[in-house]
Amino acid sequence: xxxxxxxxxxxxxxxxxxxxxxxxxxxxxxxxxxxxxxxxxxxxxxxxxxxxxxxxxxxxxxxxxxxxxxxxxxxxxxxxxxxxxxxxxxxxxxxxxxxxxxxxxxxxxxxxxxxxxxxxxxxxxxxxxxxxxxxxxxxxxxxxxxxxxxxxxxxxxxxxxxxxxxxxxxxxxxxxxxxxxxxxxxxxxxxxxxxxxxxxxxxxxxxxxxxxxxxxxxxxxxxxxxxxxxxxxxxxxxxxxxxxxxxxxxxxxxxxxxxxxxxxxxxxxxxxxxxxxxxxxxxxxxxxxxxxxxxxxxxxxxxxxxxxxxxxxxxxxxxxxxxxxxxxxxxxxxxxxxxxxx
Amino acid sequence: xxxxxxxxxxxxxxxxxxxxxxxxxxxxxxxxxxxxxxxxxxxxxxxxxxxxxxxxxxxxxxxxxxxxxxxxxxxxxxxxxxxxxxxxxxxxxxxxxxxxxxxxxxxxxxxxxxxxxxxxxxxxxxxxxxxxxxxxxxxxxxxxxxxxxxxxxxxxxxxxxxxxxxxxxxxxxxxxxxxxxxxxxxxxxxxxxxxxxxxxxxxxxxxxxxxxxxxxxxxxxxxxxxxxxxxxxxxxxxxxxxxxxxxxxxxxxxxxxxxxxxxxxxxxxxxxxxxxxxxxxxxxxxxxxxxxxxxxxxxxxxxxxxxxxxxxxxxxxxxxxxxxxxxxxxxxxxxxxxxxxx
DNA sequence: TTGTAAGCGTTATCAA
DNA sequence: TTGATAACGCTTACAA
Numbered sequence: 191x192x193x194x195x196x197x198x199x200x201x202x203x204x205x206x207x208x209x210x211x212x213x214x215x216x217x218x219x220x221x222x223x224x225x226x227x228x229x230x231x232x233x234x235x236x237x238x239x240x241x242x243x244x245x246x247x248x249x250x251x252x253x254x255x256x257x258x259x260x261x262x263x264x265x266x267x268x269x270x271x272x273x274x275x276x277x278x279x280x281x282x283x284x285x286x287x288x289x290x291x292x293x294x295x296x297x298x299x300x301x302x303x304x305x306x307x308x309x310x311x312x313x314x315x316x317x318x319x320x321x322x323x324x325x326x327x328x329x330x331x332x333x334x335x336x337x338x339x340x341x342x343x344x345x346x347x348x349x350x351x352x353x354x355x356x357x358x359x360x361x362x363x364x365x366x367x368x369x370x371x372x373x374x375x376x377x378x379x380x381x382x383x384x385x386x387x388x389x390x391x392x393x394x395x396x397x398x399x400x401x402x403x404x405x406x407x408x409x410x411x412x413x414x415x416x417x418x419x420x421x422x423x424x425x426x427x428x429x430x431x432x433x434x435x436x437x438x439x440x441x442x443x444x445x446x447x448x449x450x451x452x453x454x455x456x457x458x459x460x461x462x463x464x465x466x467x468x469x470x471x472x473x474x475x476x477x478x479x480x481x482x483x484x485x486x487x488x489x490x491x492x493x494x495x496x497x498x499x500x501x502x503x504x505x506x507x508x509x510x511x512x513x514x515x516x517x518x519x520x521x522x523x524x525x526x527x528x529x530x531x532x
Numbered sequence: 533x534x535x536x537x538x539x540x541x542x543x544x545x546x547x548x549x550x551x552x553x554x555x556x557x558x559x560x561x562x563x564x565x566x567x568x569x570x571x572x573x574x575x576x577x578x579x580x581x582x583x584x585x586x587x588x589x590x591x592x593x594x595x596x597x598x599x600x601x602x603x604x605x606x607x608x609x610x611x612x613x614x615x616x617x618x619x620x621x622x623x624x625x626x627x628x629x630x631x632x633x634x635x636x637x638x639x640x641x642x643x644x645x646x647x648x649x650x651x652x653x654x655x656x657x658x659x660x661x662x663x664x665x666x667x668x669x670x671x672x673x674x675x676x677x678x679x680x681x682x683x684x685x686x687x688x689x690x691x692x693x694x695x696x697x698x699x700x701x702x703x704x705x706x707x708x709x710x711x712x713x714x715x716x717x718x719x720x721x722x723x724x725x726x727x728x729x730x731x732x733x734x735x736x737x738x739x740x741x742x743x744x745x746x747x748x749x750x751x752x753x754x755x756x757x758x759x760x761x762x763x764x765x766x767x768x769x770x771x772x773x774x775x776x777x778x779x780x781x782x783x784x785x786x787x788x789x790x791x792x793x794x795x796x797x798x799x800x801x802x803x804x805x806x807x808x809x810x811x812x813x814x815x816x817x818x819x820x821x822x823x824x825x826x827x828x829x830x831x832x833x834x835x836x837x838x839x840x841x842x843x844x845x846x847x848x849x850x851x852x853x854x855x856x857x858x859x860x861x862x863x864x865x866x867x868x869x870x871x872x873x874x
Numbered sequence: 875t876t877g878t879a880a881g882c883g884t885t886a887t888c889a890a
Numbered sequence: 891t892t893g894a895t896a897a898c899g900c901t902t903a904c905a906a
Contacts, residue, residue, distance in 0.1 A: 198883055209893050214885055222891060244651045245591040246883030249898050254587055255651070256630075263616060270612040274605060277633055281644075286651050288598075288630050291619055302623075307583045309597070309628050446818060476788060478820035540899055551877050556901055564875060588899035591882050 197238040205234050217242070248310065257285045257499060258306035260316040262294045262342070268469050268488055269317065272340070275492025276315060283500045285312070292319040294414075300327045307331065313499035317342040320414060323383055336502035336512070340495045341486075343385045350502065352495045352517040356386045359484045359521040360393025363438045363466050366482070368401045370529055372436035372464045376409040378423055378444045387412075390440050390468070409434060413444065420447020428455060436464035436529070442471040445481055449528065460531040470524055479527035487519050494519075539580040547576050559584070586628075590652065599627045599841055600648035602658040604636045604684070610811050610830055611659065614682070617834025618657060625842045627654070634661040636756075642669045649673065655841035659684040662756060665725055678844035678854070682837045683828075685727045692844065694837045694859040698728045701826045701863040702735025705780045705808050708824070710743045712871055714778035714806045718751040720765055720790065722782045729754075732782050732810070751776060755786065762789020770797060778806035778871070784813040787823055791870065802873040812866055821869035829861050836861075 199213040206213075208227065215223045216231035234240075248254040257280050261269045277287045288309060290302035299319045306314055313336040316328070325344045331337055332349045340352040367375050377394045380387025391410060398405050408430065413419035420443060427433050428451070439445035445467030449459060457463050459479055467474060467483040474481040494517045505512040541555040548555075550569065557565045558573035576582075590596040599622050603611045619629045630651060632644035641661045648656055655678040658670070667686045673679055674691045682694040709717050719736045722729025733752060740747050750772065755761035762785060769775050770793070781787035787809030791801065799805050801821055809816060809825040816823040836859045847854040 196883095200883075210883085211885075211894075212892055214883095215892085218885080224891060227891080241646070241649045243591070243883050245587050245596055246898090247885080249585070249587045249591050249882090249900090250884045250886085252898075264606065264619065265609065265612050265616045267607065267609060267612070270606050270609070273631075274607045274633065277606065277631060278635075281632065281647075286630050286647065287632075288628050289615075289619060290623065290629070291616065293620075304583070305623075305628065309586045473815050473818045476815045476819045538899095542899075552899085553878075553901075554876055556899095557876085560901080566875060569875080585899055588882090589901080591884090591898090592900045592902090594882070 196243070197240045198243070199240070201238055202231060202234045202240060205238065206230055254310040254312055255284065255286055256288050256309055256311040257496075258288050258290065258302075258309070258311040258314045258316075260290050260292060260299065260302055260306070260314065262317060262319055263291050264289070267471050268341075268486070271488040272492035272495075275489045276496045279493050279496035280500070283496070285500070292322075294320040296321040296323070303327055303331050307334070311335065313337070313503055315340065315495050315499055318344060318384065320381060320384065336499050336506065338495045338498045338502075340491055341386060345385050345388075348514050350498045350514045350516070352491050352498065352519070353386060354484075354486045354491075354519045354521045356389040356521075357393040359468065360390045360438070361397045362521070362523045363468070363484060364394060364397035364401070366523055366525065367436050367438065367464050367466060367529060368403070370460070370464060370531055372529075373403055374409070374432065374434040375403065375436045375438055375464075376411070376427055376434035378415075378420060378437055378439040378441075378448065379410055379412045380415055380440045381412050387440055394438060415439075415441040415444050417443050417447040417450075420444025420449075421451055422447075424448035424451035428457075435462070437466070439465070439467045442467035442469045442474050442481065442483055445483070445528075446473060446477060449477065449479075449481065460527060460529050464531070465528040468521075474524075474526065482526045482529040483524050485522040485524050487521075490519060538585070539582045540585070541582075543580055544573060544576045544582060547580065548572055596652040596654055597626065597628055598630050598651060598653040599838075600630050600632065600644075600651070600653040600656045600658075602632050602634060602641065602644055602648070602656065604659060604661055605633050606631070609813050610683075610828070613830040614834035614837075617831045618838045621835050621838035622842070625838070627842070634664075636662040638663040638665070645669055645673050649676070653677065655679070655845055657682065657837045657841055660686055660726065662723060662726065678841050678848065680837045680840045680844075682833055683728060687727050687730075690856050692840045692856045692858070694833050694840065694861070695728060696826075696828045696833075696861045696863045698731040698863075699735040701810065702732045702780070703739045704863065704865045705810070705826060706736060706739035706743070708865055708867065709778050709780065709806050709808060709871060710745070712802070712806060712873055714871075715745055716748075716751070716774065716776040717745065717778045717780055717806075718748075718753070718769055718776035720757075720762060720779055720781040720783075720786045721752055721754045722757055723754050729782055736780060757781075757783040757786055759785050759789040762786025762791075763793055764789075766790035766793035770799075777804070779808070781807070781809045784809035784811045784816050784823065784825055787825070787870075788815060788819060791819065791821075791823065802869060802871050806873070807870040810863075816866075816868065824868045824871040825866050827864040827866050829863075832861060 199210045202213045203210045216228045292299035315338045325347045338350045343351045382388040470483045470485040474483045502512045541552045544555045545552045558570045634641040657680045667689050680692045685693045724730040753765045812825045812827040816825045844854045
């Protein structure tokens with residue numbers, strides 16, 4: 191743990207009897223520096239254990255090489271998978287990734303956004319907290335540096351977005367349930383102020399109507415989409431005078447919760463009751479019965495969002511204008527046991 | 533996306549007709565600066581939308597405020613949970629977290645370690661890649677800045693570590709299986725050059741011997757601990773002239789893989805065959821039958837590792853020596869259906 | 875209580 | 891082809 195001083199370009203310069211500026215040029219492969227000097231510099235760097243100091247470079251160039259990634263929480267496999275892909279893509283692009291979690295809390299979201307700005311991140315990729323009702327903080331940062339929102343986006347914010355086509359997702363889910371003969375379909379929903387959940391609800395409503403089924407108020411239950419929520423809601427639904435015969439959950443977690451309740455009540459899935467989730471979380475293919483769901487291509491989302499910031503940055507540094515882009519992925523229905531009857 | 537210039541302390545100084553140094557002192561709550569000036573500075577900062585530039589501060593103070601976290605992959609819920617806790621703890625301590633993934637690849641591990649040094653991280657928390665057979669790169673970084681290894685540690689590296697008592701974990705797992713009457717226990721193992729896996733193997737061997745059961749070479753199968761590995765290995769085991777009647781897997785992923793094979797073969801779990809995993813991954817409590825496992829307290833690991841770097845850093849900046857610490861957590865047996873017979 | 879000035883490690887501009 | 895110099899934004903002795 192010795193705090194021996196780091197070697198700098200000055201050390202290399204002294205060592206070789208040249209100036210720091212020559213060394214700097216050698217490293218950046220400046221055209222007007224002799225091959226001989228370059229070689230000498232590289233060797234000296236190796237020998238002295240030189241590591242460039244990104245803080246200094248960043249300060250001088252006005253570029254930190256940092257991208258901030260803000261998500262509700264890393265423990266959710268959906269976000270974990272996306273971050274994994276983002277980190278890989280950004281890292282290949284030469285960026286370092288700094289990560290923060292809002293824990294679905296608005297204040298934390300603001301604080302971390304500020305922290306990112308202080309750290310001089312060049313761009314931000316974010317998925318908004320459930321508690322967030324206002325767009326101001328994102329608008330402010332989006333005006334200063336490239337901002338890409340994914341999955342949990344805000345409707346009236348004109349920034350680049352990477353989302354799945356949630357409307358189509360709902361349509362596919364409901365169409366599927368109906369094709370399997372389910373008629374009284376309830377929706378365990380997310381909060382409508384967050385884009386994807388609003389759209390999923392809308393898709394659910396319109397598709398249910400399309401099939402001529404009646405649209406019941408009590409069949410749409412917004413929640414925080416946890417396993418516990420799924421359990422509570424399913425219990426409540428079963429107590430209704432006319433309970434549903436299927437649920438479409440906006441996330442796989444409450445879908446699983448609902449499933450456990452059905453099992454407890456010895457209601458056979460899929461024979462008597464259908465269950466479909468959203469996201470294709472790992473557990474959906476592991477549980478019994480396996481849960482039908484919508485694949486969201488999380489890896490893709492990560493890669494696209496990462497590319498999107500990097501593109502914006504590239505444009506910016508070339509002095510070009512950058513127009514916010516929408517990347518919309520089509521979700522894919524994955525039929526598993528929980529709906530596959532007949 | 534306007535690139536309007538950022539406001540600096542100079543802007544604030546000019547605005548107030550004072551000097552940048554006074555502004556700087558006001559922000560750092562310097563004792564010898566008037567309350568009036570401080571107030572004026574804060575108001576001006578607010579008004580002008582000032583954000584301190586951490587690159588500049590970092591360069592000047594020789595502290596970046598960055599901690600590097602290097603893990604094999606974020607998608608594994610074990611690591612995701614740990615990172616979640618780390619980020620929260622470090623963020624409370626005023627640090628930003630930069631994340632990188634080795635993808636269990638030695639070269640990537642080295643590259644990211646170097647990247648961290650260039651980014652001037654103040655400390656590093658890491659869990660080593662499966663492919664890593666040498667300690668040199670970690671030793672080198674550990675000599676320059678505080679390094680904390682967790683879970684996947686290296687034996688002959690004297691740095692701070694946060695691990696679970698893997699030996700005890702094995703003992704508890706085997707004792708439990710034996711108490712349930714299983715006698716021919718196989719071990720789906722990790723690679724022995726990584727500490728926790730070596731120790732788990734050792735614990736397995738000695739406990740099996742302790743119970744007077746015979747220790748078969750073909751009952752210890754090292755692998756990369758994926759679901760697929762679990763499937764392949766279970767298939768192979770069933771082909772043995774004398775197959776095992778239980779498996780103890782060093783991870784919950786292959787444990788699940790093995791389980792699917794057993795189900796396919798209509799071998800009843802736990803009646804005819806016992807399965808126990810390690811880590812208490814989410815899926816273990818969701819699948820049928822639920823899988824017995826060892827709780828590793830991943831959140832705790834994250835918090836402890838985070839605190840450990842911060843402590844080392846604190847000591848360092850106070851000029852004190854810091855002695856590497858070992859944090860050893862005791863794993864807890866979680867009995868579920870997959871072993872709970874009789 | 876505040877100002878002056880140097881410096882953290884790099885790079886860009888200009889001059890040699 | 892290389893060197894001198896200033897600057898990026900901030901902190902910190904030291905001076906006033």
